Structure formats: structure tokens, C-alpha cells
Ligand SMILES: Nc1ncnc2c1ncn2[C@@H]1O[C@H](COP(=O)(O)OP(=O)(O)OP(=O)(O)O)[C@@H](O)[C@H]1O
């Protein structure tokens with residue numbers, strides 16, 4: 001099985017386009033910083049020991065908790081809120097700061113296989129093996145990795161759905177087990193690999209997968225300030241005034257007749273292009289045009305994570 005069969009795509013970072021996407025993400029600074037730090041430590045764990053020496057005379061036992069911690073990060077939440085964009089782009093910042101080559105490998109959803117017995121398990125096991133093999137020999141004398149991998153499992157609920165779900169096919173169950181094994185093996189071997197799962201349905205993730213997550217990041221729709229930041233970024237210089245943009249930021253929030261505002265993708269993929277095309281090719285963007293366009297666009301309804309209704313176990317108990 002080769003890389004092309006197993007992974008939807010493999011991107012070598014840093015790349016300029018990815019860095020631009022990363023830089024333009026709004027409202028995610030804390031998540032960015034945390035993800036970047038986590039992966040920098042996976043690449044070069046000795047930095048934590050140096051920090052311990054410098055600031056705690058090397059006595060802080062807490063740093064040991066990082067050893068063998070599953071390198072799994074879950075990005076969960078509403079549609080169009082930047083999960084995929086962040087997962088695909090933060091490796092640029094890691095590559096830039098560490099000066100190490102990072103590969104982003106996205107596990108293809110077709111790795112659910114054709115349903116033939118053993119196929120999904122074989123594909124997942126194969127993907128983790130390829131990842132392990134390509135970084136197995138990469139650590140230098142000080143323990144710093146010469147390269148790292150971000151393994152992205154987007155729409156992860158499709159692969160990691162709860163084994164408790166009654167309708168779950170035996171083969172899917174074996175696939176989830178293979179996934180858990182793959183993550184555990186990465187942790188045990190201290191490899192410079194981070195597994196990132198994105199999902200709209202956190203509650204549908206298998207509890208054993210979820211409990212392995214070092215962090216679960218929750219993603220939300222933008223508030224007014226964040227909407228304004230996206231609008232300004234795209235529309236400064238258009239002739240719309242700050243007052244117009246503030247009006248637009250307010251109009252794209254919750255209103256009397258709807259309990260939810262626009263998602264980031266509603267703004268950047270629907271509203272802003274509509275504003276442009278409303279004016280193009282014969283006139284500029286104007287406040288009157290803006291009001292016409294906003295009246296004609298509705299935000300995407302929120303993704304309801306229904307699955308928690310069927311869950312009976314509270315993982316936090
Ligand atoms: N935080 C953000 N700041 C600026 N733009 C954003 C942000 N989040 C999303 N966008 C815009 O919306 C687009 C879609 O976002 P993305 O694909 O990351 O959403 P998602 O959370 O993965 O959604 P889904 O759950 O539907 O897969 C991005 O390409 C980007 O243009």
C-alpha cells in the first residue's frame with residue numbers, strides 16, 4: 001500500500017499559502033499557541049527539561065507527565081468555524097519556529113474501505129505504520145527530531161464513532177480499535193507525530209479515543225468583534241466606512257428572528273463574495289449594495305450534536 005492510496009494528500013510545510021491562511025484566522029490565538037507549543041515539544045522534548053532546570057532547579061515532576069502522553073488533539077464544534085483551516089495550517093508556524101520540515105498527512109475518508117472484512121482496519125494500521133516508519137530514525141543525539149508529521153483525521157466521527165453505538169458494524173469497531181492502537185504506539189515510541197482529529201460531533205467520538213485526547217478545543221461562531229475583524233480584513237479599501245462595517249458586523253449576528261449568527265465561512269465564502277459580485281463589473285461596493293446583499297443571505301443553521309442524547313455514560317464522572 002503506498003502513500004497515495006492511504007492519504008488524501010501530503011503537504012510539506014512550511015508553504016506560503018498555508019502560512020497566509022494561518023495568519024488570517026481570527027479568534028483562535030490561544031488554540032494556535034497551544035497547538036504550536038505542543039508540537040514543538042513533540043519535536044524536541046529536551047526543551048521541557050531545560051525549562052525545568054532553568055525555572056525549577058530541575059525538580060518539577062510535572063514534566064514527566066508529558067512522557068508517553070498520547071499525542072492526540074481534538075478540534076470540535078460548529079460548522080465553518082476554522083477547525084480544518086487551523087488543523088491544516090498551524091504546522092507552518094511549527095516548521096517556521098523549529099526550522100524542521102513538517103509533513104501534513106490527511107487520512108483519506110475513503111480509508112473506511114469498501115466494507116470488506118478487515119479492510120478499514122488494514123488501512124488504518126497501514127497509515128500509522130507508514131507514519132511511524134517515516135519518522136522512526138529522525139531524532140538526533142540531543143533527541144531533537146529532524147522532521148515531524150501532523151496526521152490529520154478530518155470528519156473524525158466517521159472513523160472514530162462510538163463503539164457503543166448499537167448499529168455499529170463489527171468491522172467499524174475493529175477500525176476504531178486499530179486507531180486507538182495506532183495512537184498508543186505513537187505515544188509509546190515518543191515519535192514526533194501529532195494526530196489531529198476534527199469533528200462536528202464530539203459526543204459521537206468513541207470514549208476511548210476521546211479520553212486519549214491531550215486537549216479538546218471547542219470551536220464557536222464568531223462574536224461581533226470577530227466578525228468585524230473578518231469584514232475589515234476583506235473589505236478595507238472597498239469604500240465602505242467603519243460605520244458600514246460595524247453595521248454589517250451587527251446584522252450578521254443573532255437577530256430577533258434567529259438565534260444564531262453567521263459562521264466564519266458564511267462571511268468569507270458567501271457574504272463577502274456576494275458583496276463583490278453584486279458590484280462587479282460595473283460599480284463599486286456601496287452601503288446600499290451592502291444592505292441589499294445582507295438582506296438576501298441567511299447563515300447556516302448550527303450543527304446540532306444529536307448524538308449526546310443517545311449517550312448514557314458521562315466521561316467526566
Ligand atoms: N477563525 C476564522 N477566521 C477567519 N476565517 C475563518 C475562520 N474559520 C473559518 N474561516 C473561513 O471559513 C472557511 C471554512 O473553515 P473550515 O473549513 O476550517 O471550517 P470547519 O470548522 O472545518 O467546518 P466544518 O465543520 O464544516 O468542516 C475557511 O477556509 C476560512 O476561509
Ligand SMILES: [Mg+2]
Nearest residue numbers: 083084154198
Ligand atoms: Mg472541516
